[in-house]
Amino acid sequence: MPRVVIADEHAAPTNRQNPFVGVNYQLSKHYKVSLMLKTISLLIVAVLCLSLGGCGGNGLPATDSPQFDNGVTASRSSLFIPYSPGFFVTSADWYFPPQADGTVSAKGVVWLQRGDTADLAALAAQIAGQTNSIVVVPVISSFEIPTQPGRYLGSAAMQQAVADMMLGDRVALAISANAAGYQGVLPQKFLLAGERLGGGFAAEVAARTVDNGAAANLLGVVMFDGVARPDQFPATLAKLDSLGIPLYQIASPPQAGNNWGSTTEQLVALHPVQFVGVQLDDGSAMSAAITLSTGWINDIYEGRGPSDPFYGIYGNPNDGTYVANQPLVIGNTGGTVLPAPPPVDIAQYLGTWYEQGSVKQDPSVVLVNVKAVYDYQLGDSFTVENSGNTSGPSGPAWTITGSAVPVNAANTRHKVSFSGLPTRDEPGNYWILDYAPDYSWAIVGDPTGTAGSILTRDRVIPEAEYKALVARAYRLGVRGTITPTAQYLPPAS
Numbered sequence: 218m219p220r221v222v223i224a225d226e227h228a229a230p231t232n233r234q235n236p237f238v239g240v241n242y243q244l245s246k247h248y249k250v251s252l253m254l255k256t257i258s259l260l261i262v263a264v265l266c267l268s269l270g271g272c273g274g275n276g277l278p279a280t281d282s283p284q285f286d287n288g289v290t291a292s293r294s295s296l297f298i299p300y301s302p303g304f305f306v307t308s309a310d311w312y313f314p315p316q317a318d319g320t321v322s323a324k325g326v327v328w329l330q331r332g333d334t335a336d337l338a339a340l341a342a343q344i345a346g347q348t349n350s351i352v353v354v355p356v357i358s359s360f361e362i363p364t365q366p367g368r369y370l371g372s373a374a375m376q377q378a379v380a381d382m383m384l385g386d387r388v389a390l391a392i393s394a395n396a397a398g399y400q401g402v403l404p405q406k407f408l409l410a411g412e413r414l415g416g417g418f419a420a421e422v423a424a425r426t427v428d429n430g431a432a433a434n435l436l437g438v439v440m441f442d443g444v445a446r447p448d449q450f451p452a453t454l455a456k457l458d459s460l461g462i463p464l465y466q467i468a469s470p471p472q473a474g475n476n477w478g479s480t481t482e483q484l485v486a487l488h489p490v491q492f493v494g495v496q497l498d499d500g501s502a503m504s505a506a507i508t509l510s511t512g513w514i515n516d517i518y519e520g521r522g523p524s525d526p527f528y529g530i531y532g533n534p535n536d537g538t539y540v541a542n543q544p545l546v547i548g549n550t551g552g553t554v555l556p557a558p559p560p561v562d563i564a565q566y567l568g569t570w571y572e573q574g575s576v577k578q579d580p581s582v583v584l585v586n587v588k589a590v591y592d593y594q595l596g597d598s599f600t601v602e603n604s605g606n607t608s609g610p611s612g613p614a615w616t617i618t619g620s621a622v623p624v625n626a627a628n629t630r631h632k633v634s635f636s637g638l639p640t641r642d643e644p645g646n647y648w649i650l651d652y653a654p655d656y657s658w659a660i661v662g663d664p665t666g667t668a669g670s671i672l673t674r675d676r677v678i679p680e681a682e683y684k685a686l687v688a689r690a691y692r693l694g695v696r697g698t699i700t701p702t703a704q705y706l707p708p709a710s
Contacts, residue, residue: 332413416443
């Protein structure tokens with residue numbers, strides 16, 4: 218069975234200097250004039266806002282939130298996004314890290330973009346406190362509002378507007394930060410992060426900073442179950458790769474909310490032999506997401522990564538370096554270094570499997586010697602023959618046949634049908650949750666978590682191996698009770 222890394226999710230990093238050296242760039246004369254005009258316009262708007270008593274959300278005075286347990290303070294103010302032909306005015310929550318003398322001396326700015334209605338306050342506060350970063354969480358709709366055309370996360374114009382905000386002195390950000398109570402100049406270095414559609418937005422904004430030159434100060438991108446447009450994502454990733462800017466994903470198991478893990482699978486396919494992130498067994502485990510993201514961000518500030526980590530977790534149980542498909546335990550949450558699981562080679566997966574245990578459903582409640590035989594059919598489809606004996610090894614034989622087709626490119630999810638041809642629509646009903654590198658065992662489930670089976674090539678396996686596989690199945694989201702399936706060796710001839 219694979220080794221497991223156990224991480225202390227409460228370990229606090231120490232501050233170090235960041236050796237990252239950015240890429241030089243030049244702004245055209247035309248762009249400098251344009252930027253200057255935008256700056257003047259922003260200053261005029263800011264003066265008007267302040268004359269009304271503050272620059273809080275929607276023109277209201279800035280509001281303070283209680284200080285967090287880690288000393289981080291939060292405040293809300295208006296944020297003016299230069300969106301041609303005017304401005305998009307929204308609210309932004311700012312999180313400022315503590316210093317011993319009460320001042321703020323952060324390493325960088327983290328733009329953390331919400332993708333839905335999720336409350337990111339706890340995540341933002343921990344990123345600010347554990348990485349010594351100023352974190353800003355703006356409000357941008359995840360869908361287009363008829364009265365505000367183009368003012369949403371999927372809009373190319375909005376993505377470009379935010380990318381342009383990262384140029385030069387970043388006046389719009391500075392005005393919002395100052396209105397929220399920050400004194401001084403914002404750090405030049407920044408990271409982009411986001412949750413669900415906000416993660417895809419962060420990735421696309423990052424790619425646009427490569428085009429406009431602002432990526433000189435961009436250190437990395439972190440997506441929290443990020444969902445990107447599949448037609449744009451390869452080009453986005455290629456632009457970041459051209460400057461060596463890392464993009465990491467903290468993924469949930471495939472589900473409707475993350476488009477059945479499509480962005481995670483695409484990321485793995487585009488970077489098949491390098492670290493791209495971790496999939497958590499429990500997608501709601503915020504503490505594990507905090508541990509992973511803050512460790513990676515601190516390493517990014519240090520110019521480190523999967524090959525020479527200091528703070529981050531990338532797989533290896535001894536030194537933290539990258540190990541693909543490595544199971545992890547972070548606090549009370551399990552996870553797996555992507556890919557999770559790796560793409561399945563159908564040719565190696567075919568053949569005979571013996572069921573060692575399963576969530577029993579009719580007719581499997583009374584069956585023993587249950588086995589499944591998979592064989593090629595046409596193209597990438599294969600036949601399925603399940604069989605067993607009723608009530609004992611000498612009982613009546615039971616058999617059912619059907620066919621299966623993959624519903625995703627990685628061949629980890631399939632649709633099995635025992636009546637007619639199966640469709641290729643997500644999410645399928647036969648999920649390969651994990652398997653041995655040599656295809657000697659596999660854990661199978663479904664999108665609901667109510668089904669689950671332990672399959673092995675050997676008819677009989679040691680009890681310890683069976684218990685380990687059952688424990689792994691529960692970690693991977695099987696919620697039904699798995700009970701043993703009796704396997705009897707054939708009588709000696």
